[in-house]
Amino acid sequence: MDKVKCKSCQSNVIPRLWVMNGGWFHYRRNQHLCVICGVVMYESGGEVAFERIWLVSGVVGLVIFGIGGAILVVAAYLLKGKIRKVLQGLEDKKEIKGKFLKYFDSLRSIKGKEK
Numbered sequence: 001m002d003k004v005k006c007k008s009c010q011s012n013v014i015p016r017l018w019v020m021n022g023g024w025f026h027y028r029r030n031q032h033l034c035v036i037c038g039v040v041m042y043e044s045g046g047e048v049a050f051e052r053i054w055l056v057s058g059v060v061g062l063v064i065f066g067i068g069g070a071i072l073v074v075a076a077y078l079l080k081g082k083i084r085k086v087l088q089g090l091e092d093k094k095e096i097k098g099k100f101l102k103y104f105d106s107l108r109s110i111k112g113k114e115k
């Protein structure tokens with residue numbers, strides 16, 4: 001191994017390798033320390049692990065949008081009465097909404113007959 005001149009103590013040394021464990025988002029990093037004064041001369045490795053970041057963000061996104069989607073469905077179910085009232089309020093202005101309401105009414109009457 002070639003000797004490297006230490007910027008701190010100006011001596012030519014073979015740097016001592018100090019391995020730092022990689023985390024979730026970066027690989028193992030090697031710190032090259034000066035054997036004389038112990039300063040970090042340079043580092044190698046420690047690249048960002050992009051595929052892990054993509055994996056984590058994918059899982060996080062799935063969880064967020066999965067729960068978000070479920071909340072939307074539940075909220076729509078709980079607020080269907082209010083949504084219907086809003087649609088009723090718009091009935092005068094838009095005929096299509098009125099047709100929608102008639103469609104919902106017909107669905108409801110079908111359900112009523114089943115019971």
Ligand SMILES: [Zn+2]
Pocket residue numbers: 006007008009010011034035036037038039
């Ligand atoms: Zn040194």
